[in-house]
Amino acid sequence: MFEGGTHVARGRLHAAPQQAATQPELRRALYAALEEWVVERFGDRVVRGHRVGKMQPDLIATFRDETGASHLLIGEVVARRPAVKDVQRLRAIMHDVNATLGFLVGLDEPLAHTWNAIVAEGGLELSRGVWTPRVRVMTTRDLARGDVELLPSHQAPERLELLAA
16 A cells, blocks of 8 residues: 555455445545544534535634634545645635635645645734644545644634535
8 A cells, every 4th residue: 555655554455346436426425524523523613504606615614813803714625636726726715705724635645736836825824923824735644633623723613614515
């Protein structure tokens, strides 16, 4: 088994799946993993909504920084390794909804040119030296380990909305 280009495990295949999962099936499974992760941590603050257009994120969270300024965080699920086009799409959605921060949930870490696009989005100082990148990436591995934070500085969102297709 390889993760990116690194050999991480060895095993034997005892049974093969009848067919590979389609892109929509992968996206639904990844969205379900994000939903489970969000509800487990912020259950009392989660509301569910329906997507009404293509340029809407999968998750919208509102929070306030230490100075009381209001922020909007959006999240988007991609059923593959995030690519530059996903960063560009996220940036467009962030602009449309006036979001301060965004994140992508993908199957694996981005490649170098995608990381360059993420870094090019810059960062934001929320308050008292708390700096966070404008765009972050979470993988299925991060969600499974549970060692990733939705918001910087372990802040809790005031409200989370999960948008289902």
